[in-house]
Amino acid sequence: MILQRVILRFPAQVVDRPIIYNLIKKYDLVVNILKANINIQKEGTMVLEIQGDPTQYARGLEYLQSLGVSIQPLSQAVFRDEEACTHCGACIGVCPTGALYLERPSMEVKFDENRCVACLICVKVCPYKAMGVVAASNSLAPVD
Ligand code: SF4
Ligand code: SF4
Numbered sequence: 096m097i098l099q100r101v102i103l104r105f106p107a108q109v110v111d112r113p114i115i116y117n118l119i120k121k122y123d124l125v126v127n128i129l130k131a132n133i134n135i136q137k138e139g140t141m142v143l144e145i146q147g148d149p150t151q152y153a154r155g156l157e158y159l160q161s162l163g164v165s166i167q168p169l170s171q172a173v174f175r176d177e178e179a180c181t182h183c184g185a186c187i188g189v190c191p192t193g194a195l196y197l198e199r200p201s202m203e204v205k206f207d208e209n210r211c212v213a214c215l216i217c218v219k220v221c222p223y224k225a226m227g228v229v230a231a232s233n234s235l236a237p238v239d
Contacts, residue, residue, distance in 0.1 A: 098146045100129070100169040102212065105139035109162050115141075122155040123147060130192060130212060142169075142212045169213045171228045175206045179225035186217040186226065 105114070110133060118124050124147035131141045145152065159166055182204045186195045194210035195217060197203075217226045 096146060097149050097152055098144065099152070100142065100144050100212070102167040102169065102214070103139075103141045103143060103159065104165040104167075105141070106163045107137035109164065110137060110139040112162070114159070114162065114164070115143075117158065118145070118155050122151045122158065124151060124155050132191075171213050171215070173208070173211050173213050173215065173218065174227055174229060176225045176227065179223050180204065180221075181223055181225075183222065186221055189216045189220050191216070 115126055115128070118126055124145050127144040127146075129142040129144060131139070133139045145155070147155070156166055182202070184197060184204055187197055187204060190196075191214060192210045192212055194207045194212075196205055196207070198205045213228070215228060218228060
């Protein structure tokens with residue numbers, strides 16, 4: 096069995112198809128939806144945790160690719176250099192999951208690793224290079 100977190104990006108023409116249902120039913124995968132969004136162009140983005148037999152997992156990915164769905168494995172983990180962070184707040188507005196947020200009344204910017212989906216947007220916008228990435232140890236980790 097493997098466990099993997101991925102970001103899927105769906106073209107507008109397939110967002111109304113029962114794709115997640117098919118992943119579960121046809122490929123016997125366990126799918127946990129961590130985040131889902133449809134933008135103004137009707138394109139979908141989904142962050143999923145997928146667990147299952149490696150062969151079925153690979154077949155499921157082939158199915159997604161056949162529909163034009165792009166797949167980005169979350170094989171990186173994001174960390175913050177606490178000494179470099181000035182709590183300027185530039186990262187808060189761009190973080191799509193609320194993993195970076197303002198704590199009151201201290202007005203400090205906090206980082207909740209459990210809510211981070213490693214999209215790396217904050218790494219690009221932080222003016223002090225306080226956000227960084229490391230290879231995650233649980234990428235494609237065996238679960239039994
Ligand atoms: S943008 Fe960088 S320096 Fe500013 S609060 Fe976020 S992590 Fe800290
Ligand atoms: S990588 Fe940064 S912007 Fe993306 S979810 Fe994690 S903390 Fe938020």
